[in-house]
Amino acid sequence: MTQSNLQTMGQQFGRRSWAEPWKIKMVEPLRLISREEREKALIEAGYNTFLLKSEDVYIDLLTDSGTGAMSDRQWAGMMLGDEAYAGSRNFYNFEAAVQTYYGYKYILPTHQGRGAEHLISLAAIKRGQYVPGNMYFTTTRLHQELAGGIFVDMIIDEAHDPQRPYPFKGNIDLDKLETLIKREGAENIAYVSLAGTVNMAGGQPVSMANVKALRELSDRYGIKVFLDATRMVENAFFIQEREDGYAGKSIAEILKEFCSYTDGAWMSAKKDNLVNIGGWLAVNDWTLFEELRNLVVVFEGLHTYGGLAGRDMEAMAIGIAESVQDDHVRARVGQVRYLGELLTVWGSPIVQPVGGHAVFLDARRFYPQLRQDQFPAQTLAAEMYLDSGIRSMERGIASAGRDPKTGDHYYPRLELTRLTIPRRVYTQAHMDVVAESVRAVYDAREQTRGLKMVYEPKYLRFFQARFERL
Ligand code: P70
Numbered sequence: 001m002t003q004s005n006l007q008t009m010g011q012q013f014g015r016r017s018w019a020e021p022w023k024i025k026m027v028e029p030l031r032l033i034s035r036e037e038r039e040k041a042l043i044e045a046g047y048n049t050f051l052l053k054s055e056d057v058y059i060d061l062l063t064d065s066g067t068g069a070m071s072d073r074q075w076a077g078m079m080l081g082d083e084a085y086a087g088s089r090n091f092y093n094f095e096a097a098v099q100t101y102y103g104y105k106y107i108l109p110t111h112q113g114r115g116a117e118h119l120i121s122l123a124a125i126k127r128g129q130y131v132p133g134n135m136y137f138t139t140t141r142l143h144q145e146l147a148g149g150i151f152v153d154m155i156i157d158e159a160h161d162p163q164r165p166y167p168f169k170g171n172i173d174l175d176k177l178e179t180l181i182k183r184e185g186a187e188n189i190a191y192v193s194l195a196g197t198v199n200m201a202g203g204q205p206v207s208m209a210n211v212k213a214l215r216e217l218s219d220r221y222g223i224k225v226f227l228d229a230t231r232m233v234e235n236a237f238f239i240q241e242r243e244d245g246y247a248g249k250s251i252a253e254i255l256k257e258f259c260s261y262t263d264g265a266w267m268s269a270k271k272d273n274l275v276n277i278g279g280w281l282a283v284n285d286w287t288l289f290e291e292l293r294n295l296v297v298v299f300e301g302l303h304t305y306g307g308l309a310g311r312d313m314e315a316m317a318i319g320i321a322e323s324v325q326d327d328h329v330r331a332r333v334g335q336v337r338y339l340g341e342l343l344t345v346w347g348s349p350i351v352q353p354v355g356g357h358a359v360f361l362d363a364r365r366f367y368p369q370l371r372q373d374q375f376p377a378q379t380l381a382a383e384m385y386l387d388s389g390i391r392s393m394e395r396g397i398a399s400a401g402r403d404p405k406t407g408d409h410y411y412p413r414l415e416l417t418r419l420t421i422p423r424r425v426y427t428q429a430h431m432d433v434v435a436e437s438v439r440a441v442y443d444a445r446e447q448t449r450g451l452k453m454v455y456e457p458k459y460l461r462f463f464q465a466r467f468e469r470l
Contacts, residue, residue, distance in 0.1 A: 018334070021327040022424065025072060032058040032389050039386060046466025047382045047451055049391050058389030059430055061419045064357045066112075066270035066277055068423035071322060074274065074315045081311030090313040091304040094280075097320040102229065103256045104264060104282035106289035109316075110300050111307030113230055113268025114139040116281035118299060120226060120266055121147035123291045125190040132180055133193035134172050135159060135200050138399055138460055140193065140228060145404060149190055152180060159201040160413040162351040162362045167242045169204035169353075170197055170235070172214055186221040194262065195228035196235035200395060200414065203231065203336075203355020205238035208246065208258060215261040226283075229265040232258065233272040234356030237329045252324040264288070271357065274319035274423060278312050332356075336421050338428060342435040348442050351416060358420040361438065363396060366445050372397050372411055374450030378467060380417040380441065383448060388437035393418045398453070398462040 011017065033041070033056055045051035049062055060067065070078075082088040095107045110116040117140050125131060127148030133140075134155040141151045156173045158166040172194065181189055192214065196206045211225075218225050236254040239246050246254055259265060264283030269275050281296075283289050293303045300307040308316075322328060333356050340354030349365035363377035370376045377396035384390050396415035403410055419434060455466035 018327075018330065020331045020335075020424070021325070022071070030058055031055065035386070038389055042382055042385055046455065047378065047469070048462075048465055048467060049381050049385060049393060050463050051466070052385070052391060056389070057385075057391045059426065059434060060391050061358075061421065061434065062391045062393050064271055064420045064422050065268065066275070067425065068270075068274050068276075069425050070274060070276070070315060070319070071424075073322070074318045077314040077318045078311040080314055081309060083310045085305070086302055087304050088310040088313065090310040090317065093317040094313040094320075097317040098280060098282055101252060101255060101320055101324055102232075102259045102265065102282060104259065105284045106282065106286065106293075108281045108289075108292055108296050108303055109306030109308050109313055110266075110279040110281055110296065112270060112277060112279040113228075113266060114143065114279075115300050115307060116266035116268075116279050117143040119281055119292050119295045120264070121149065122295055123288060124224070124226070125149040129188055129190040130180065130184055131190050131193050132172075132177055134170055134195055134206065135198050136400075137195060137199055137228065138401070138462070140195070142460060144190075144193065151193070154180070154192075155198065155201065159198065159204060162202070162349075162360070162365075162414060162416070165352045167205075167238070167353070168207040168210060169201055170195070170206040171210040172206070174210075174213055174217055177214075178217060181221050181223070186223055189221075189223050191224040191226050191263075192218060193228065194225055195230070196232045196258065197238070197356045199231070199357075200399075200412075201355075202351035202360040202414075202416070203234070203357045204353075205235045205242075205356070207243055208239050208254070209243070211258055211261045224263040225261070227259065227262040227265040228267075229259070230268040230271050231356055232265075233323050233329055234333060236324075237333050237356065240326075250324075251326050251329050255324060269316050269319070271423075272323050273316055274323050275312065275316045278308055278316045280306075280316075332421075332423055335426075335428070335431065339419065339421070339431040339435060342431070343438055346435065346439050348435075348438050351414075358418045360395065360414075360416040360418050361392075363415045363417050366442060367448055367450070369446070370448075370450040372415060373409060374470060375453070375467065376450065377415045377417045379448060379450050382451070382467075383441045383444070384417070384437060387441050388433070390419075390434055390437050393420060394462060398465060401461055 041056040121143040125147040131149040132154040269278035349362040351360040367376040378394040400410035451467040
C-alpha cells in the first residue's frame with residue numbers, strides 16, 4: 001500500500017478530511033438473502049442483473065439513473081406540484097433553472113433522457129447522414145439509427161484502452177472528425193453528438209480545450225454540436241480539478257461555459273439533476289425549437305409537461321440548483337474515487353482513471369480464459385451478485401448489440417462491468433463491502449465459466465436478454 005493511499009481523501013487533497021454536505025433524515029432497510037436464494041434468483045433472472053427483483057438485491061449498483069436520494073427541499077417541492085395540464089408554475093421554475101445553470105434559450109421537458117434523444121434525432125437527422133460522437137451510448141445511438149443516421153465513433157484512441165491514465169479520455173479526436181467531414185461533405189453530417197462525461201468509456205471527461213476547438217472546427221464547416229448533458233456536472237468537476245485555468249472557477253461557471261460552446265443539449269435528469277424521473281431538451285435555435293415543440297406533443301406530452309407531473313418538474317428545478325454546488329459534486333465524485341482507489345490498491349483490474357459516476361471493472365483481465373462472445377462482463381456481474389448480493393451492470397458485448405448491416409455482434413474493445421454509485425444513497429462502509437466482494441470474485445476468477453445467450457430481443461438486447469452457464 002502506498003503512503004498516499006493510506007491517507008484520507010481530504011488529506012490527499014492537501015487539507016483535512018471532508019465529508020458529504022448533508023446528513024441522513026430517513027432510511028430504507030437493506031436485505032441480504034442467502035447464497036442459495038441468490039443462486040435461485042440469478043437463474044430465474046437468466047443471469048441478467050436487469051431481470052433481478054430489487055428486493056433480492058443487497059447493494060444496488062446497477063445504475064445511478066433515478067436511484068439518487070432527493071433532498072428535503074426537493075420533497076417539499078413535490079408538495080407544491082401544480083398539476084395543470086398546461087402552463088404549470090413548476091414548468092416555469094424548471095425552465096428558469098435550465099436557462100440559469102446550463103445557459104440554453106429554449107427548453108422542453110421530456111419523460112427522461114431517451115425521450116429527448118428521440119425528438120432531437122427526428123428533428124436533426126436526415127436519412128443517410130452521419131452522426132459523429134465521442135463513443136456510442138446505447139439509447140442515443142439507437143435513436144440516431146432509427147432516425148436514419150449512421151453513428152461514427154470519434155473519441156480519442158486512449159479511451160479504448162482501460163489502463164491508459166489520460167485525464168480527458170472523453171475528448172473528440174478532431175483530426176478524425178475533420179477527415180470524416182472532408183470525405184463525406186459537411187452537408188452529410190447531421191450534427192456532432194458530444195457527451196460529457198462519456199458513460200461507456202468509464203465516465204471519462206471532455207476538456208474545455210477540446211470543446212472549444214470542436215466549436216471552432218464545427219463553425220468552419222457550419223455543423224451543429226449537441227451535448228448529452230446527462231453527467232455534465234461531473235465533467236465540470238474534472239475540468240476544475242485537471243485543466244489549467246479552472247481551479248479557481250466554480251462548477252456552475254464551468255458548466256455554463258462548456259454549454260456555451262454547444263448549440264443545445266439533451267438530458268437524462270435522473271442522473272446529475274438528482275431526480276427519480278425526468279429529462280429535458282434545450283436548444284438555442286428558434287426554428288429547430290419550433291419543430292421540437294411540435295414533436296414533443298406527439299411523443300411525450302404538451303410542451304409544458306413533456307410526460308412529467310408538475311411535482312416532478314419542481315423536484316428537477318430544485319435538483320438542478322443543488323447539483324451544481326461544489327461541495328456536492330466533490331463528495332459525489334469523491335465517493336466513486338474512494339471505491340476506485342481501494343480497488344486499485346488491492347490490485348483489482350479497473351478502468352483508469354476512475355470516472356465520475358462509477359467504477360468499471362475490466363472483465364477481460366478478470367477472465368482472460370473467456371472469449372468475448374462468452375460474455376465476460378455479464379459473467380462478472382453474475383458472479384458479483386452471487387458473492388454478495390451486489391448488483392452491477394454489464395457494459396460490454398451484450399450492451400454493444402449487433403451491427404444493423406451485417407447482423408454480427410459489435411465487438412467493443414471495452415468489456416466492462418459497471419459498479420455505478422447512486423447519488424447521496426450509500427455510505428463509505430458500503431463501498432468497503434463492495435470492494436471486498438470484488439476482491440473475492442477476482443480471487444475466484446480462474447474457476448469461473450462464461451455464459452451463452454439463450455434469448456435475445458431485437459432492440460437494446462442487454463435489458464431483457466437471458467443467459468445460461470456454459
Ligand atoms: C445508465 C442510464 C442513461 C443515459 C446515459 C447517457 C449518457 C442518455 C441516457 C438515457 C440508464 C441506462 C440506459 C441504457 C442502458 C442502460 C442503462 N443511462 N445518455 O444506467 O437516459 O435512461 O433517462 O432515458 O447514461 O447509464 P434515460
